[in-house]
Amino acid sequence: MLGKYLSGGVGDSMIRSIVYFIEFSYRTIFFRPVSSFPICLSSFGIFLIITGVIFFGMSSSQVMAQTETVPEITNGMVLIPAGKFTMGCSKFGPEHGFQEHEVYVSDFLIDRYEVTNEQYEKIVVEHSERRSPFSKCENCPVSKVSWYEAADYCYLIGKSLPTEAQWEKAAGAANGCEFPWGDEFDPTKDQARGGLKLRDNTSSVGSYPPNKYGLYDMAGNMWEWVADWFSIHNIPPEVLYNPKGLSRGTMKVRRGGAWSDSVNAMRTGWRDRSHPFSRGLNDIGFRCAVNLISK
Numbered sequence: 001m002l003g004k005y006l007s008g009g010v011g012d013s014m015i016r017s018i019v020y021f022i023e024f025s026y027r028t029i030f031f032r033p034v035s036s037f038p039i040c041l042s043s044f045g046i047f048l049i050i051t052g053v054i055f056f057g058m059s060s061s062q063v064m065a066q067t068e069t070v071p072e073i074t075n076g077m078v079l080i081p082a083g084k085f086t087m088g089c090s091k092f093g094p095e096h097g098f099q100e101h102e103v104y105v106s107d108f109l110i111d112r113y114e115v116t117n118e119q120y121e122k123i124v125v126e127h128s129e130r131r132s133p134f135s136k137c138e139n140c141p142v143s144k145v146s147w148y149e150a151a152d153y154c155y156l157i158g159k160s161l162p163t164e165a166q167w168e169k170a171a172g173a174a175n176g177c178e179f180p181w182g183d184e185f186d187p188t189k190d191q192a193r194g195g196l197k198l199r200d201n202t203s204s205v206g207s208y209p210p211n212k213y214g215l216y217d218m219a220g221n222m223w224e225w226v227a228d229w230f231s232i233h234n235i236p237p238e239v240l241y242n243p244k245g246l247s248r249g250t251m252k253v254r255r256g257g258a259w260s261d262s263v264n265a266m267r268t269g270w271r272d273r274s275h276p277f278s279r280g281l282n283d284i285g286f287r288c289a290v291n292l293i294s295k
């Protein structure tokens, strides 16, 4: 009866076996003659014990599976604590800045490093055939990925692209305009991989000092796709709590500058955009994030 009820939908063999066992026990216990009541009682006790062991085993294995997968997802990620911050940099104008406005961002995790060629090609094997000659080592940041490909990668490993607000908060500049380490870029100090004509390729991720959150290459190395649509109409959104930007657009925002770009582009408040199908000019990569609340 029960087996017939469940066989259409749930039905893997283990669940079916358990259901048949319960049904068999039920018939054995409750359809015996009254004279065999003691046998019924002892059967009922055995039934309870075995059922308990089975369900305890199932729930334990589920808990073990969950605790084993959590570290895999969050390995190499950094917690960015919730709070308000001033997003944008008005002085870069509507083309490359955003009118300064205060937003609140909840706790989230973000990758400590840009996604590397090796990591990306474990999921998208064929990318190795178009790996950029300017970023070709295993531990170099992946490039030549469209926004959609970057978003897909993050989704497939249980993450998402950071929103622009999350990315900018994680960049950690004291104000919204300058570099993660301060106001000046000095190429002799090896602060970041970038500055037009100063570098001829990328470096392995994490080759330069981290920012205050322990994140690497938030300035330079590769531009990084973020989730938001770009708009030249530089109006702060109505939603200032975990803002996600516009609901539609034609271009996607990229942040942080690249090995081949100008010093200005590495400034935390500087933003630029590309078409989401574009794979860039060997200069756009990404990192992923995990939201710790549902909205």
Ligand SMILES: [Ca+2]
Pocket (backbone or CB within 6 Å): 114, 217, 218, 219, 220, 221, 222, 223, 224, 256, 257
């Ligand atoms: Ca970067």
